[in-house]
Amino acid sequence: MNAAVPGWAGVLASVSLVALTVVVAWRRRLRLGREITFAAVRAGLQLAAVGAILLVVFKHTGLVGAFGWLAAMTLIAGQVAGRRARGLPGATVTATTAVAVGTAATLGVLLVLEVIEARPRVVIPAGGMVVSGAMQFTAVVLIRLRDEARTARLQVEARLALGLSAADAFAPHLRSALRTALIPVIDSTKTVGLISLPGAMTGLILAGVDPFTAIRYQIVVMYMLLAASALAVLTAARLTERVLFDEAHRLRPLPDQSPI
Template structure:
């Protein structure tokens, strides 16, 4: 029985572009206005992964654990900018998102290292940190986007509660809870069905590397639990900070900042024609 992992060479990687072509053809034929975005995303992914692979090779060989934590910090900053765009229109959206991602990532990763659940080696800290930051980013983006939508659509209801004497926190609490629920549901749903519908990334990678399935399962359980913690912490911190920024010292709901044209183009309704 062969235990080595068969890794595709660059020619086989290039051949897999036929799958991108299939997805692009579907987007074009169905007039989804996503053809260009899909192709650009595929090209960017390839270039970014090659570049990151080269950088990580240097980090693993020369930078050690400090370099690994520095790389995780860089991921947090980038993730905060991405998640902040989802909440475009909220005051200090990017700073709020970065703080949320940082809180969820640092507390979760720090707990895993402090308790000895994962090894404090750069080859372990970087990929585990990346999964944590990614989960925190997604939860933060969902939470801030829901908050922005609620602050716009429910403004009369919020101001009515304020006029009845409720504090800003009490007036906005239903919407904060709604945003938290929206942010947590994907992680909760994926945790419920893990192993039944699909084998998640960490477990799949270990099995492909010929690790015993029961060993891979233990690692995947840790991954699912850490993602639950990271998403909950990131969403909670970001929604609390966003709530504070939405009200002034007199507990009045501040006007929302109009998103820039570039933000509307990226995340708003599609108003442009598709280009193949």
């Protein structure tokens, strides 16, 4: 057994950290004890189920199963990101398409250039990181676009009245939403290794891989996440811009309140 990987006894011991979190929440009267416990139990069960499924995928299904797994993750990610932007027309379809474009383009380039191996054991973890990053930033840009369409309606309609096209009238708000969505991933790329050691690099080092080998892999991962997030955000913004306006270049009405 690899000494760097905790055994099941270590996993059980780590439950004490969850208990500590519950005690802190209880002492501060946050009323979050039940939610923390549920989240911890759910995470453990989900990961155990995923581990069992991955064993089957790795041994019996090959790349077909790997890409099927990524397709399922993309659909789930689209649902999650779409729910965050509730009230925006076609939010779920837009989010799913954006995540799919970012994931397919990024992984496709890495596989074609043979930067990563075309094996399920490589494709699934790498694809999972891409889908997760694309989902997060797609949700951010969709929320921002929805809010901009609500709060800046008068400015947009004034530009439309002056004869500007829908794209030109909404352009300043589109750029603002894109900047808001992309700045976090740009900042995390700039500070990688200075503030924290990212997950992929940490996992490889814990597994006994040479640090310079782990660094090479982490560089690829960071560039992969940066590209996937940018492509997903740009795709989501483009599709949202189309559904916000009708054929006559009029801004569609949106609900005043949309729960997140």
